[in-house]
Structures are given as structure tokens and as C-alpha cells.
Amino acid sequence: MSLKIAHVDCDCFFAAVEMLDNPKLRGKPVIVGGKGGRGVVATCSYEARKFGVHSAMPMFMARQKCPHGIFVTPRRERYKEVSRAIFRIFRLFTPLVEPVSIDEAYMDLSHYGSGIVEAARKIKERVKEETGITISVGVAPNKFLAKLASDLEKPDGFTVIRKEQAQDVLxxxxxxxxxxxxxxxxxxxxxxxxxxxxxxxxxxxxxxxxxxxxxxxxxxxxxRGEDHRTIETRREAKSVSREKTLAYDTSDLEELANYLREFAHDVGKWLHERGYFARTVTVKIKDRRFREHSKSVTLQTFTQDETVIWRTALELLHQFELDEDVRLIGLGVSNLELHPTVQLSFFDGELF
Missing domain, CATH: 1.10.150.20 (5' to 3' exonuclease, C-terminal subdomain)
Structure with a gap:
């Protein structure tokens, strides 16, 4: 029995949720992204992709390519809600689920034996029936081939690659x-x-x-279609960060420090809720010419204290030679240590 792993990926997830909640958007170029002209595209419908719009594209460029598009501000909590419903369905079929992101996962379905393809189809059907979201599914002997399979037929695809087919497909x-x-x-x-x-x-x-x-x-x-990675049901976070593209360029240190204070609060809260402690603090800026700069420091001890994080970030901010106005600022912590008594939640590592 060569088949073992399923890779599942929600199609245009954020845009799909928006169309689910507002059926009038179906069949239209829906573009989900940040407010104003300085945000970026989070995702977009396939109708928008026909005009060259894609994820991570600046919103002003998306508007140029698709001026008649329907631009939607992200609703993060709603996306999390739908994602949790989808992952609950995954876990009805197997406890061996590895989240990759809010809308993507690997599953080990090897316990279904020769019925693995049927089980994967039932997962796809049940997600559609219970949430209204279509997913693309790839079934294969390993994670690499399963991911490749799910990408081959989008949207709403279902592809199986067996061991003996691998090299012919590749x-x-x-x-x-x-x-x-x-x-x-x-x-x-x-x-x-x-x-x-x-x-x-x-x-x-x-x-x-x-x-x-x-x-x-x-x-x-x-x-050669070979991959020996296993399913990781508890993926420990390696870092967590917050960043913001500013409404206007600035070199005002007080204003930049206020953003860092806000980020430090969010990051500190994330660490505390999940039992993580961080040792490395990094501040990143992007100037008006889109040049990216960063400064980091590793503390003597681990911390989850937002005040310590903010004061450290402030010291790093003052190390930059701001010869250009800043258009983006970010704060991140890494070198994380997990408190052994704390259970990880699905959304570890994500800050919206």
C-alpha cells in the first residue's frame, strides 16, 4: 500500500469565505487586502487572478490591474472561525493532522489501508457540505508528492499520485x-x-x-518522488512577529516607538498565552525606497515580558541611521523556549 498522506488546501480561502458570506460576490474578481493604497493583497478569487492579481501584490498595483475588482478588508476572526470548523472535520478522520497554515494541512491516512482514497474524498465532500468551502486534495505516498498533487488540479481538485506513477508525473x-x-x-x-x-x-x-x-x-x-518527512502534529513555533505598513512615511522616532510599544504588547500577550519565552528581539524597518534593514539582540535570559521586549526594541530603533523616512516597521522575537506544561493551540505562530 503506497498511499499514505493527504495534503489539503482551501481554494482562495479568504476570498472564498467572503463569497460564502455574501453570495453576490461569486463569480466576481474579489480581492482581499489591507486598507488604503499601501496594503498588500492577502488573497484573491480566480476571477481576479485572470487580470494578473496575486497574493502579496501591493494593493495599488492590484487596483491598476483590476480597477473593477471588489476590494474587501480582511476579517481575521471570521477566517479563524471557518478554519477551526474545517480542521475539526479533518480530526474526525485522523488525529494525525499537521497544520501548515490557517487554510492548509497534511494528514496521515495510512490507517485506512486500501480505503485511503475513499476517505480523502469523504473529507473533501464533508468540508464542502458543512462549511461551504471547496478544498483541493492530493493523496500520495509522502508529503512532497501529496502537496504536488493538490497543486496540480486547482480549484476544487482531487489528485492521486501512486508510488509507481511518481517519476512519470515529475x-x-x-x-x-x-x-x-x-x-x-x-x-x-x-x-x-x-x-x-x-x-x-x-x-x-x-x-x-x-x-x-x-x-x-x-x-x-x-x-525521484522520495520524501521521508513525517507528520508533525505539534509544530513548535520558532518565532512570532508583528509589522505594519504605515499610512505615510515618517522618521519621527516617537511615532515609531509607539508602534513598537503596540507590537510588544501583542507579542508579549502571544508568548504569555502559549507559555513561550523568547530570547532574541528583532526590529525591522523598510524605508521609502523599499530598502529593508534590521537590528537584533539576544538577551541574557528568556522573557515573555512585554516591557522588556519594548525597551529592547526601543534600544534597537535608536541604532538605525534614519537617512530616509520609514514606510514599514516590525518587531519580532525568536529563539523561543516552550514551557513544558503548556498545550499548543492550532494558531501558534500567527498574529493577525
Whole structure:
């Protein structure tokens, strides 16, 4: 029995929730994103994507590409509510659920044996029936192939890749379909004449490691449809942060300090509620020319005290040489330690 893992991904999740709550939006270019012209697109409907709109695009650009689009301010609490309902359904079928984000997860369904495909279909149907949200599902022997499968037929897709099919499916796909291949690695592969995944088959394991370092071994196995990662039902957070694109550019230190105080409160509250303690504090700014700068410090002891975090962030802020006005400021903590008696919640690591 080669099939084991299902990957599920909600289609255009934020936009789908908006269309669920307001059916008049269905079939229209819905764009969910921050207020004003300086926010970014969180997600958009497939109708909006036809005009070149995509996630993380500045809102002003989205308006240029799709001026007739319907622009919606995110309703984070509502999205969390629907997400929790969806994940409750997942856990009715298996306790082995690994959340990837608010709208995406892996599940180990191996206990269904030969009935795994039927079980995955029932999950998809039940999510649609009970929440009104469509999901794309990929079923495969491992996490990499399951994720790849769910991406192949969107929206509302259902794709199965069996072990014996893996290399045939992978062969003609572009190299950037391999997990971990970003623009720089892709460019390097292109320089080597590797455009399709099958082009990588000419290199053995030692050559892949020589060309791409430690990640070369992982890429070697991914290219052959192999992935030994297991489901992590409790994914410990590595960092948490808050940032804000300002309504107008400023170099007023008092105003920037007030944002850091607000962020420190939110981050401190997150740490306290989940039993985390942080040791590294980072302040990030982006200037009016979109150049990004950051300063970090590692404390002598772990803390979850918002005052300590804010005072540390304030010291870091004063280390910047602000020769340009600031358009974005952020505060983050990392090097986290989890208190052993505290149970993690699903939304660990997310601050909306």
C-alpha cells in the first residue's frame, strides 16, 4: 500500500469565505487586502487572478490591474472561525493532522489501508457540505508528492499520485516545482541546462550535494518522488512577529516607538498565552525606497515580558541611521523556549 498522506488546501480561502458570506460576490474578481493604497493583497478569487492579481501584490498595483475588482478588508476572526470548523472535520478522520497554515494541512491516512482514497474524498465532500468551502486534495505516498498533487488540479481538485506513477508525473514538470527551489536555485539549475525535473537525473547524489550543498541531497530525493518527512502534529513555533505598513512615511522616532510599544504588547500577550519565552528581539524597518534593514539582540535570559521586549526594541530603533523616512516597521522575537506544561493551540505562530 503506497498511499499514505493527504495534503489539503482551501481554494482562495479568504476570498472564498467572503463569497460564502455574501453570495453576490461569486463569480466576481474579489480581492482581499489591507486598507488604503499601501496594503498588500492577502488573497484573491480566480476571477481576479485572470487580470494578473496575486497574493502579496501591493494593493495599488492590484487596483491598476483590476480597477473593477471588489476590494474587501480582511476579517481575521471570521477566517479563524471557518478554519477551526474545517480542521475539526479533518480530526474526525485522523488525529494525525499537521497544520501548515490557517487554510492548509497534511494528514496521515495510512490507517485506512486500501480505503485511503475513499476517505480523502469523504473529507473533501464533508468540508464542502458543512462549511461551504471547496478544498483541493492530493493523496500520495509522502508529503512532497501529496502537496504536488493538490497543486496540480486547482480549484476544487482531487489528485492521486501512486508510488509507481511518481517519476512519470515529475519528469516533465519545471524544476521550480521541487520543494525548496526558489529563484536563485532555479537560476543555477537553468545555468546547468536543467529546466525540467528529468534534467536533474543526469546527476548522481554526490554531484547534487557538490552543486547545491546539503540541500542537494534533499533535491536528489524529491526529484525521484522520495520524501521521508513525517507528520508533525505539534509544530513548535520558532518565532512570532508583528509589522505594519504605515499610512505615510515618517522618521519621527516617537511615532515609531509607539508602534513598537503596540507590537510588544501583542507579542508579549502571544508568548504569555502559549507559555513561550523568547530570547532574541528583532526590529525591522523598510524605508521609502523599499530598502529593508534590521537590528537584533539576544538577551541574557528568556522573557515573555512585554516591557522588556519594548525597551529592547526601543534600544534597537535608536541604532538605525534614519537617512530616509520609514514606510514599514516590525518587531519580532525568536529563539523561543516552550514551557513544558503548556498545550499548543492550532494558531501558534500567527498574529493577525
Amino acid at each position: 519528469r516533465d514538470l519545471p524544476v521550480n516545482k521541487l520543494r525548496g527551489v526558489g529563484p536563485r536555485t532555479e537560476a543555477k539549475m537553468h545555468r546547468l541546462g536543467c529546466y525540467k525535473i528529468s534534467d536533474l537525473y543526469r546527476y548522481d547524489l554526490a554531484e547534487m550535494k557538490r552543486m547545491f550543498g546539503k540541500h542537494g541531497e534533499v533535491l536528489y530525493h524529491y526529484a
